[in-house]
Amino acid sequence: MFNSNTFRQKSPQQRFLFILGVAMIFIFCALAVVVMFWGELLNLDPQRFPQKYRVAFGIVLIIYATIRFFRIIRDNETE
Numbered sequence: 001m002f003n004s005n006t007f008r009q010k011s012p013q014q015r016f017l018f019i020l021g022v023a024m025i026f027i028f029c030a031l032a033v034v035v036m037f038w039g040e041l042l043n044l045d046p047q048r049f050p051q052k053y054r055v056a057f058g059i060v061l062i063i064y065a066t067i068r069f070f071r072i073i074r075d076n077e078t079e
Helices: 012-037 051-078
Strands: none
Touching: 012 051
């Protein structure tokens, strides 16, 4: 009736890596938002890093965070 693998507790190392992965997803998303919308706050030179490049870099960071999210979900389901 119940699958015992579903309720199996993770090892401390697996739990730590899962929490670290989730924290990195939040950090990447926050960094993307800061770079895209508050570049002046970071004193980014508009001549070297124009707005269109900041937006492109932010989108790349969000896509990377999304890929990491789905990899964590997939790895969490297989364990």
